[in-house]
Amino acid sequence: xxxxxxxxxxxxxxxxxxxxxxxxxxxxxxxxxxxxxxxxxxxxxxxxxxxxxxxxxxxxxxxxxxxxxxxxxxxxxxxxxxxxxxxxxxxxxxxxxxxxxxxxxxxxxxxxxxxxxxxxxxxxxx
Amino acid sequence: xxxxxxxxxxxxxxxxxxxxxxxxxxxxxxxxxxxxxxxxxxxxxxxxxxxxxxxxxxxxxxxxxxxxxxxxxxxxxxxxxxxxxxxxxxxxxxxxxxxxxxxxxxxxxxxxxxxxxxxxxxxxxxxxxxxxxxxxxxxxxxxxxxxxxxxxxxxxxxxxxxxxxxxxxxxxxxxxxxxxxxxxxxxxxxxxxxxxxxxxxxxxxxxxxxxxxxxxxxxxxxxxxxxxxxxxxxxxxxxxxxxxxxxxxxxxxxxxxxxxxxxxxxxxxxxxxxxxxxxxxxxxxxxxxxxxxxxxxxxxxxxxxxxxxxxxxxxxxxxxxxxxxxxxxxxxxxxxxxxxxxxxxxxxxxxxxxxxxxxxxxxxxx
Numbered sequence: 262x263x264x265x266x267x268x269x270x271x272x273x274x275x276x277x278x279x280x281x282x283x284x285x286x287x288x289x290x291x292x293x294x295x296x297x298x299x300x301x302x303x304x305x306x307x308x309x310x311x312x313x314x315x316x317x318x319x320x321x322x323x324x325x326x327x328x329x330x331x332x333x334x335x336x337x338x339x340x341x342x343x344x345x346x347x348x349x350x351x352x353x354x355x356x357x358x359x360x361x362x363x364x365x366x367x368x369x370x371x372x373x374x375x376x377x378x379x380x381x382x383x384x385x386x387x
Numbered sequence: 388x389x390x391x392x393x394x395x396x397x398x399x400x401x402x403x404x405x406x407x408x409x410x411x412x413x414x415x416x417x418x419x420x421x422x423x424x425x426x427x428x429x430x431x432x433x434x435x436x437x438x439x440x441x442x443x444x445x446x447x448x449x450x451x452x453x454x455x456x457x458x459x460x461x462x463x464x465x466x467x468x469x470x471x472x473x474x475x476x477x478x479x480x481x482x483x484x485x486x487x488x489x490x491x492x493x494x495x496x497x498x499x500x501x502x503x504x505x506x507x508x509x510x511x512x513x514x515x516x517x518x519x520x521x522x523x524x525x526x527x528x529x530x531x532x533x534x535x536x537x538x539x540x541x542x543x544x545x546x547x548x549x550x551x552x553x554x555x556x557x558x559x560x561x562x563x564x565x566x567x568x569x570x571x572x573x574x575x576x577x578x579x580x581x582x583x584x585x586x587x588x589x590x591x592x593x594x595x596x597x598x599x600x601x602x603x604x605x606x607x608x609x610x611x612x613x614x615x616x617x618x619x620x621x622x623x624x625x626x627x628x629x630x631x632x633x634x635x636x637x638x639x640x641x642x643x644x645x646x647x648x649x650x651x652x653x654x655x656x657x658x659x660x661x662x663x664x665x666x667x668x669x670x671x672x673x674x675x676x677x678x679x680x681x682x683x684x685x686x687x688x689x690x691x692x693x694x695x696x697x698x699x700x701x702x703x704x705x706x707x708x709x710x711x712x713x714x715x716x717x718x719x720x721x722x723x724x725x726x727x728x729x730x731x732x733x734x735x736x737x738x739x740x741x742x743x744x745x746x747x748x749x750x751x752x753x
Contacts, residue, residue, distance in 0.1 A: 296406075296617070297423045299707035300685050300714070318736070320685050322422040322706060323617055 262289040262381075264355055268371055269380035272313075272329040275355065281368060283332055286359040287319065287350060290384045295321040298350040301343055303328075303360055308336045310363060312370050317360070319350065328360065332370045338362035388414045394439035395533050395595040403613055411504040413440040415616055422617035426709040429581050429622055433539030434614035435602055438587070439595060442506030442529045444513060447496040449522035455489060455497050458516055458658060460641060462651035466491035469562045471576060474649050475641040476509070477659030481666060482637040483644070485509050486629060488578065490562055500534070502631045516658075533595035537602060537611075538585030538622075540752075545606040546575070546586060554586070569601025580619065582626030583752055624704050627677055627717065627747035633688055633703045634675055634717060642671050643719065645747075673700065673719045677747035678731055682740035686716030691734040692742075694724055702733060710750050716742070 267275040273291035276283040300320040310316040310330035317328040339361050343349050350358040388407055391414040405416025418425060428434050446455055455463050461474035468491055476484040488500040501509045506529060513525045537546060546554055552566045554575060562576035571594045579585035590598050629635050634644055641650050642663060650663060686705030691698045705716030729744040
């Protein structure tokens with residue numbers, strides 16, 4: 262449920278790092294807590310995001326939640342598929358349900374994130 | 388969940404994997420599998436809901452009819468035994484205290500089914516009115532009574548396999564007392580809150596688990612699923628049925644809410660009649676409308692409704708409609724903006740998104 266090659270934020274986002282780019286999504290736990298995702302609002306390519314700050318929203322049938330960036334940087338890709346089919350977030354949170362790709366401005370921020378084991382511990386306690 | 392009120396089916400919900408939430412002080416499942424799956428099951432097959440949190444108030448004795456007539460806007464005198472009606476209960480100034488179902492059980496005996504959150508307020512209100520009717524007793528029988536709602540196009544078929552009674556001829560808003568369903572004695576009414584055909588079953592609290600199991604097992608081959616509050620809300624929303632605390636409150640009148648058909652002007656007197664008559668004569672200034680989003684975004688309760696940048700109202704309910712696949716909402720706007728196709732703006736997290744007024748209900752069963 263929590264792939265070992267990802268880093269996790271306390272706000273339930275994951276990031277997959279390749280070079281200075283990171284693909285961002287929400288975790289299995291986050292999508293399960295939300296229930297059926299019916300809407301997602303994402304930034305546009307070229308927008309800047311800042312670690313710990315909201316970069317969009319995800320809505321289930323019942324509720325609205327902010328999405329928080331795990332790292333700072335520039336948005337270089339946005340998943341159009343997930344905007345058209347938000348249920349991809351439920352079906353495949355680490356795959357087709359990815360949200361954005363960020364070109365990191367400070368890769369050092371990755372050190373503030375959790376590995377899979379630490380994240381799983383945190384979720385268990387909540 | 389520890390300090391919340393529990394229905395007699397609490398353990399059943401836990402066993403069935405219900406995702407429990409605090410709903411106005413009650414521990415109830417918001418969903419079992421997924422709100423959308425449960426919603427679709429009710430539209431296409433059948434769903435079973437625990438609605439035991441609803442309040443039941445029994446009003447009986449000489450003068451019961453006069454008391455209920457005085458308290459509600461609809462005309463209960465025209466009810467035959469075991470017939471029901473929907474009615475607002477108003478304050479003298481016309482605002483809605485609650486919206487309830489009234490069953491006539493006999494010439495001077497009524498069962499009121501009230502919103503859980505309003506139960507204590509309603510009980511006090513009817514108790515206060517009863518002072519003028521010394522022969523009348525007002526009893527809160529909520530804890531003794533469990534209520535299950537079996538809803539959907541296959542509900543009648545499922546129930547038929549569980550009871551020797553023939554419920555097929557039971558008409559909408561009629562009830563049948565003393566029906567054995569899976570060996571449990573119930574009052575069964577053809578009512579519901581989903582926009583589908585269906586039944587509401589009232590039984591003693593201690594029999595609720597047995598009744599639940601009997602219905603679930605009989606419904607298995609028909610594709611019956613247990614449903615939570617989430618689907619109940621999306622279903623009632625598509626059918627544009629008002630929800631107290633959203634479309635109704637003490638500052639909204641039945642005329643503003645589009646409920647005039649549940650106000651009996653012929654009745655000599657009911658609490659709120661003068662205020663409502665005055666409002667009818669002057670014309671309502673705001674009314675409830677349904678709208679569809681033109682821009683992307685989902686309207687939610689509390690979001691502002693605007694026109695040309697000016698706030699003119701507020702969203703009372705809104706969601707992405709599972710059946711229609713559209714973002715829809717309801718809310719109050721001044722009557723001059725209420726016409727079908729009238730353009731509105733909904734302020735979604737600070738951003739103005741276009742919407743347009745559409746007819747309600749959003750969904751009507753064929």
